[in-house]
Amino acid sequence: MKSYKPTGKFFTDVQFLVKHFGIQTHPSLRESNYKPKGNGILEDKDVAVLNFYKYRLDCNTLKVFSLTINAQSLIQTLK
Numbered sequence: 001m002k003s004y005k006p007t008g009k010f011f012t013d014v015q016f017l018v019k020h021f022g023i024q025t026h027p028s029l030r031e032s033n034y035k036p037k038g039n040g041i042l043e044d045k046d047v048a049v050l051n052f053y054k055y056r057l058d059c060n061t062l063k064v065f066s067l068t069i070n071a072q073s074l075i076q077t078l079k
Contacts, residue, residue, distance in 0.1 A: 001069060006071030024052040026061040028052045 004020065006013055011031040018025050028051060057065075069075060 004067065005013060006068070008071055010068055010072055010075070013071060017064045020025055021064065022058060023060045023064075025056070026055065026064075027062065028055045028057075034044065 004017065007016075011029075014025070014029050018029075
């Protein structure tokens with residue numbers, strides 16, 4: 001994994017690793033398309049909670065998750 005350098009942005013790192021391994025993005029690791037009402041600008045949000053409820057995890061998802069979680073200091077809760 002010499003080509004992987006964590007950027008510190010969770011979803012950017014996940015997308016890089018998904019393309020690198022040639023797998024599909026797990027539903028629990030997809031970025032939300034939620035846009036707040038008002039100004040309509042979607043800012044880069046820091047991830048504090050990841051929810052794996054109702055999803056089974058495969059070994060590839062766990063590998064991507066373990067590589068990206070090491071560079072994240074803001075994730076506090078796994079559900």
